[in-house]
Amino acid sequence: MSITLARLAGRWIDRGSAFIPILQAVLAASIVVPAIVALRTKFDRQALAGMGVSHRWAPAALVGVVIGVGVGLLVWVPAAGFGWIRIERIDTATLLAFLAVNTFVLLLYEAVPEELALRGYGWTTVRDSWVPFVATITVSVLFCLSSALISLFQTASALIFGAETNGIALVPPGIDPTAYLLQILIFGLALIAARRVPLQGALFAAIAFHLTQLTVNRVILGGLGWVESGVHVDFVEPDAIALVLVHIALSGIFFVITRKLLERRTRA
Structure with missing residues (x-):
């Protein structure tokens, strides 16, 4: 819905290429956050703390940032040292502007709504009814289908309001389905x-990691279609792009190790 409404607004307001993504982010957070809070507190009559939300969120967020x-x-860094990639130039001013805009959009459009809905409400609700394994499988499948579901509902809302649509697809346009689904999984x-x-506030570890991991990716890959990162990297070894998956998988291992260490300290 946020995509459709932002595209409609873009017809009447021309504020540059960043306007629509920024408006989408504000709308997405405005729709999702109150809805999830209402589901948890009013419908389920459960505390937000049970799904990893707390005012004492800083330590968890720090873990997410440090690992990400x-x-x-x-x-x-080793990829650059081995000559697999080459950093040709860095535009500091562009990089700083990118980090500010990207952080705002990424938090409101992806990290906060997705983590609150999926790893927060969704995972917690299924875990409490079943077991963590079932919750993990359920939410993982939903996450893999998220792009298809977004395109389905965006197309439906666009047809109702007469907005632009990219059509219904399993993955975003121009992306290899196998590689995309593997990365998302x-x-x-x-x-x-x-x-x-x-x-x-464990959910903030997921939010912080979501933010930092995608930010690192976007900096390395030159930014997004509507904003450049200011960092120009040449992939001397094209297969080095697979390091994106290594970054994610290795981070997951570090989170598991961190959980085991903290659980052991608690028992002690």
Whole structure:
């Protein structure tokens, strides 16, 4: 719905290429966050803390940032050292502007709504009714189907309101379906591993990792279609793009190790 409404607004308001993505982000958060809070507190009559939300969120968020950025450096710095990639130039001003805009849009459009809905409400609700394994499988499947569901409902709303639509598709246009679904599956599992870190406000570990991991990717890959990152990287070895998956998988392992260490300390 946020995509459709933002595209309609774009017909009447021309504020540059970043206007529609920023408006989409604001609309998405405005729709999803109140809806999930209402479902949890009014319909289920459960506390938000049960799904990993707490005012003491900083330690969990710090874990997400450290693993997201730290593992990114662990993966991409050696790639540059081995000559698999070559950083041709960095435009500092463009990079700083990108980080500000990207952080705003990524938090409101993806990280907060998706984590609150899937790893927060969805995973917690299924886990409480069944077991963590069933919750993980259920949410992972939903996450893999998210692009298809978005395109389905966006197409329906666009037909109602007369907005532009890209049509119904399993994955975003121009992307290899196998590679995309594999990346989404691994990413979703890593996010669940972050959500399971035994800290107050654990959902913020997933939100922070979601933000940092995608930010690292976008910086390395030059940004998005509507905003450049200011970092120009040449993939001397084209297969080095697979390091995106290594970054995600290795991060998931670090989250599991972190959970085990914290659980052991708690028992002790």
